[in-house]
Amino acid sequence: xxxxxxxxxxxxxxxxxxxxxxxxxxxxxxxxxxxxxxxxxxxxxxxxxxxxxxxxxxxxxxxxxxxxxxxxxxxxxxxxxxxxxxxxxxxxxxxxxxxxxxxxxxxxxxxxxxxxxxxxxxxxxxxxxxxxxxxxxxxxxxxxxxxxxxxxxxxxxxxxxxxxxxxxxxxxxxxxxxxxxxxxxxxxxxxxxxxxxxxxxxxxxxxxxxxxxxxxxxxxxxxxxxxxxxxxxxxxxxxxxxxx
Amino acid sequence: xxxxxxxxxxxxxxxxxxxxxxxxxxxxxxxxxxxxxxxxxxxxxxxxxxxxxxxxxxxxxxxxxxxxxxxxxxxxxxxxxxxxxxxxxxxxxxxxxxxxxxxxxxxxxxxxxxxxxxxxxxxxxxxxxxxxxxxxxxxxxxxxxxxxxxxxxxxxxxxxxxxxxxxxxxxxxxxxxxxxxxxxxxxxxxxxxxxxxxxxxxxxxxxxxxxxxxxxxxxxxxxxxxxxxxxxxxxxxxxxxxxxxxxxxxxxxxxxxxxxxxxxxxxxxxxxxxxxxxxxxxxxxxxxxxxxxxxxxxxxxxxxxxxxxxxxxxxxxxxxxxxxxxxxxxxxxxxxxxxxxxxxxxxxxxxxxxxxxxxxxxxxxxxxxxxxxxxxxxxxxxxxxxxxxxxxxxxxxxxxxxxxxxxxxxxxxxxxxxxxxxxxxxxxxxxxxxx
Amino acid sequence: xxxxxxxxxxxxxxxxxxxxxxxxxxxxxxxxxxxxxxxxxxxxxxxxxxxxxxxxxxxxxxxxxxxxxxxxxxxxxxxxxxxxxxxxxxxxxxxxxxxxxxxxxxxxxxxxxxxxxxxxxxxxxxxxxxxxxxxxxxxxxxxxxxxxxxxxxxxxxxxxxxxxxxxxxxxxxxxxxxxxxxxxxxxxxxxxxxxxxxxxxxxxxxxxxxxxxxxxxxxxxxxxxxxxxxxxxxxxxxxxxxxxxxxxxxxxxxxxxxxxxxxxxxxxxxxxxxxxxxxxxxxxxxxxxxxxxxxxxx
Numbered sequence: 001x002x003x004x005x006x007x008x009x010x011x012x013x014x015x016x017x018x019x020x021x022x023x024x025x026x027x028x029x030x031x032x033x034x035x036x037x038x039x040x041x042x043x044x045x046x047x048x049x050x051x052x053x054x055x056x057x058x059x060x061x062x063x064x065x066x067x068x069x070x071x072x073x074x075x076x077x078x079x080x081x082x083x084x085x086x087x088x089x090x091x092x093x094x095x096x097x098x099x100x101x102x103x104x105x106x107x108x109x110x111x112x113x114x115x116x117x118x119x120x121x122x123x124x125x126x127x128x129x130x131x132x133x134x135x136x137x138x139x140x141x142x143x144x145x146x147x148x149x150x151x152x153x154x155x156x157x158x159x160x161x162x163x164x165x166x167x168x169x170x171x172x173x174x175x176x177x178x179x180x181x182x183x184x185x186x187x188x189x190x191x192x193x194x195x196x197x198x199x200x201x202x203x204x205x206x207x208x209x210x211x212x213x214x215x216x217x218x219x220x221x222x223x224x225x226x227x228x229x230x231x232x233x234x235x236x237x238x239x240x241x242x243x244x
Numbered sequence: 245x246x247x248x249x250x251x252x253x254x255x256x257x258x259x260x261x262x263x264x265x266x267x268x269x270x271x272x273x274x275x276x277x278x279x280x281x282x283x284x285x286x287x288x289x290x291x292x293x294x295x296x297x298x299x300x301x302x303x304x305x306x307x308x309x310x311x312x313x314x315x316x317x318x319x320x321x322x323x324x325x326x327x328x329x330x331x332x333x334x335x336x337x338x339x340x341x342x343x344x345x346x347x348x349x350x351x352x353x354x355x356x357x358x359x360x361x362x363x364x365x366x367x368x369x370x371x372x373x374x375x376x377x378x379x380x381x382x383x384x385x386x387x388x389x390x391x392x393x394x395x396x397x398x399x400x401x402x403x404x405x406x407x408x409x410x411x412x413x414x415x416x417x418x419x420x421x422x423x424x425x426x427x428x429x430x431x432x433x434x435x436x437x438x439x440x441x442x443x444x445x446x447x448x449x450x451x452x453x454x455x456x457x458x459x460x461x462x463x464x465x466x467x468x469x470x471x472x473x474x475x476x477x478x479x480x481x482x483x484x485x486x487x488x489x490x491x492x493x494x495x496x497x498x499x500x501x502x503x504x505x506x507x508x509x510x511x512x513x514x515x516x517x518x519x520x521x522x523x524x525x526x527x528x529x530x531x532x533x534x535x536x537x538x539x540x541x542x543x544x545x546x547x548x549x550x551x552x553x554x555x556x557x558x559x560x561x562x563x564x565x566x567x568x569x570x571x572x573x574x575x576x577x578x579x580x581x582x583x584x585x586x587x588x589x590x591x592x593x594x595x596x597x598x599x600x601x602x603x604x605x606x607x608x609x610x611x612x613x614x615x616x617x618x619x620x621x622x623x624x625x626x627x628x629x630x631x632x633x634x635x636x637x638x639x640x641x642x643x644x645x646x647x648x649x650x651x652x653x654x655x656x657x658x659x660x661x662x663x664x665x666x667x668x669x670x671x672x673x674x675x676x677x678x679x
Numbered sequence: 680x681x682x683x684x685x686x687x688x689x690x691x692x693x694x695x696x697x698x699x700x701x702x703x704x705x706x707x708x709x710x711x712x713x714x715x716x717x718x719x720x721x722x723x724x725x726x727x728x729x730x731x732x733x734x735x736x737x738x739x740x741x742x743x744x745x746x747x748x749x750x751x752x753x754x755x756x757x758x759x760x761x762x763x764x765x766x767x768x769x770x771x772x773x774x775x776x777x778x779x780x781x782x783x784x785x786x787x788x789x790x791x792x793x794x795x796x797x798x799x800x801x802x803x804x805x806x807x808x809x810x811x812x813x814x815x816x817x818x819x820x821x822x823x824x825x826x827x828x829x830x831x832x833x834x835x836x837x838x839x840x841x842x843x844x845x846x847x848x849x850x851x852x853x854x855x856x857x858x859x860x861x862x863x864x865x866x867x868x869x870x871x872x873x874x875x876x877x878x879x880x881x882x883x884x885x886x887x888x889x890x891x892x893x894x895x896x897x898x899x900x901x902x903x904x905x906x907x908x909x910x911x912x913x914x915x916x917x918x919x920x921x922x923x924x925x926x927x928x929x930x931x932x933x934x935x936x937x938x939x940x941x942x943x944x945x946x947x948x949x950x951x952x953x954x955x956x957x958x959x960x961x962x963x964x965x966x967x968x969x970x971x972x973x974x975x976x977x
Contacts, residue, residue: 035953035956036951057953074963114966115969177312221310223627224317225317226334226361229331230359233381233403234382235403305858540871636912639861641861641864
């Protein structure tokens with residue numbers, strides 16, 4: 001196992017060092033003193049397990065393709081964005097827009113996340129054990145988002161493809177536009193069971209429903225939304241009088 | 245070179261001043277011995293809102309999602325003094341067009357449209373048609389020099405009052421209604437004899453001049469218990485001077501009608517040569533209101549050739565609070581701008597009193613078409629505002645605009661596209677007046 | 680983009696140093712300017728101003744003489760492009776807004792702060808400059824806000840750095856991360872109400888707007904921030920502080936970050952998680968909801 005002290009590096013140099021270590025055959029790397037650094041583990045490829053002992057800043061594990069990254073602390077905004085494959089495991093909480101545009105791989109957040117988790121996601125899996133903020137999986141184009149805690153409002157807003165799994169009992173009032181709430185299929189139940197096992201999450205798949213994109217009646221966008229109050233017209237203020 | 249090559253004689257086909265229309269006008273005067281009257285608006289090309297472009301947000305401004313994020317269109321008018329300002333759901337109202345110039349069916353259709361979209365319609369000259377009042381969402385009542393069909397009862401049902409000093413199509417002149425359009429019903433409402441040509445009173449008999457008007461305005465406030473927004477409608481001419489006086493009169497708002505406005509009948513000379521175009525008039529009006537320190541209090545409605553959401557968005561950006569449509573609403577109902585409204589011969593049943601022609605206008609279909617048009621026009625303005633980063637239509641700013649030509653830059657003080665060039669006094673915060 | 684910070688402490692704390700440490704950790708969010716506003720326990724009324732040239736020193740004194748007595752003065756380096764003056768004043772409460780306005784009306788003079796125990800320090804460039812060029816009061820204080828600026832314009836003008844104050848309500852200071860899309864309309868509205876703008880920075884409009892609302896509603900910060908949320912268009916996270924309140928407003932689309940960490944004794948605000956490690960190790964700050972307004976009484 002290799003240890004790296006992030007305090008000694010700027011992030012491009014740190015990433016370069018990590019890549020070099022992995023190329024040298026080191027499969028397990030631990031990073032100390034991350035101190036909320038940005039762009040940590042960006043673009044890493046191949047096989048390996050990287051553990052970050054503290055918290056990170058923005059764009060952790062962006063464009064990840066292969067390795068398994070575990071962050072013991074919190075991560076900032078945009079973690080795991082554009083991921084291709086691999087795993088990003090976050091032990092605590094995150095900022096907003098985590099897992100934006102991911103193509104594959106898995107992101108597991110044991111804590112809570114902010115708004116727009118999985119924004120435009122195209123594949124892969126994101127699991128949020130805590131609560132999610134607003135606009136979860138906004139405009140997603142594939143993949144699965146699983147939220148165990150509270151669903152934020154306007155969940156699944158305008159999804160084109162993909163699925164958002166929730167056990168929030170008030171989910172029907174929290175879904176966004178162009179989506180609908182549905183029962184999960186037996187295949188999806190099996191998928192959830194496997195995921196919960198793999199990531200040691202204790203949850204019962206049968207409690208989950210799923211938010212799916214509407215395939216018709218979309219694009220009924222209303223840009224003008226009048227709220228009519230005809231009864232406030234002056235002519236009605238006079239009752240029982242007739243006029244020429 | 246062959247000897248037989250014929251010499252081609254130039255045809256002088258472009259006649260300069262002496263083109264076909266000029267010839268026709270002279271022929272008319274030569275045979276009729278009088279000035280010509282014509283419906284609709286001036287056909288002349290003039291500066292308008294197309295001469296301005298709107299700047300979109302990009303890196304320095306975040307845009308609002310066209311389809312999935314909201315933009316508020318609700319508009320409040322007349323809050324300067326009125327205790328019950330007018331609240332409409334879109335900053336598009338239907339301007340004053342008289343029952344007389346228009347058929348009953350057209351008026352009812354327009355009124356119904358306002359109830360679908362949540363806006364206000366103005367009755368126009370000649371009284372308030374009971375069916376219009378019954379069907380409108382909100383009703384504006386005009387107080388004109390003629391006072392035809394106007395009684396105290398009108399004050400009781402008005403959500404807004406307009407003191408009409410002039411209209412853009414024929415500023416300095418008053419109403420025209422040809423005898424052929426004064427049917428029994430129209431005559432009864434206006435308390436006139438049937439069938440004689442009507443040339444309305446030139447000026448109000450109960451106030452001559454601004455000094456009287458100030459006192460008249462106090463009287464109106466008493467009569468309406470300060471509840472009803474009172475506007476004055478001005479044709480765009482000496483905009484600065486007229487607006488200064490209007491503000492001093494104590495009005496809640498101003499309707500400014502540019503020379504591209506239409507009407508049922510107007511002398512061609514008036515329509516084509518009197519007044520100034522809507523867009524530069526609006527700029528001048530806004531500058532004046534600001535000079536007087538009342539821009540935030542006095543509502544400003546602009547009309548005269550408003551066609552679409554771009555005109556609306558740009559008018560709001562310059563500083564209008566709302567626009568009024570006239571001709572455009574008629575076109576939505578089917579008018580094809582033949583410009584013969586003054587004859588009363590309208591096969592669409594819009595600008596006529598002829599009972600056969602009126603049957604051609606299906607009221608509910610026409611109402612739906614006008615409502616659709618207003619809805620879509622509002623959506624167009626919303627689209628533009630969102631692209632400029634606004635979540636409320638009223639947040640459009642003059643700094644969002646640029647002038648396409650030097651003339652327009654000089655006319656408005658808006659910078660020329662692609663540069664910081666400002667000609668004359670900049671309109672808003674421009675490169676030559678930043679700190 | 681910019682970075683913001685805020686601290687409220689129930690226990691005695693050197694807020695100035697705390698804010699500077701927090702800002703140091705987000706220096707990368709903006710290197711054009713930085714600033715802090717601290718509300719201390721000092722009973723004196725402090726006036727901090729800048730002068731564009733030393734010839735204005737006399738004008739400044741004359742203006743002050745109409746409203747207050749000067750008890751003591753400190754001048755920064757006279758050779759700088761912008762000269763900083765800090766004075767202790769004896770002045771009645773009613774005269775504070777009048778003096779604030781009178782000084783701002785003079786071209787070349789700008790008030791950075793005027794109030795009891797209230798001090799705003801701001802400076803161009805990196806935070807190092809802020810510390811080097813100002814003798815920052817590091818005594819015990821109750822709360823404060825801070826800012827690092829990435830300028831889109833008027834970067835050289837130190838007066839255009841945050842925090843901003845306004846004569847409408849002199850004790851309020853604000854910091855802002857974001858961009859308004861209706862700045863010009865807001866500015867015209869506020870100028871019609873009598874505001875004198877000293878910069879072209881759109882954040883200055885927010886300070887006048889919120890201060891104006893405070894003046895009109897008698898000092899209710901929550902109502903003022905609710906009003907600002909409605910009137911201001913664009914993206915924004917704003918932290919505002921008075922001598923007795925501190926609050927934030929986050930725009931309805933939730934585009935800019937607003938993080939909060941709260942315990943019984945300490946409340947911290949920031950743009951990034953890392954800021955919080957300055958004062959409390961390994962804490963997780965919550966992301967606030969879009970359209971949220973919250974105020975604390977200090």
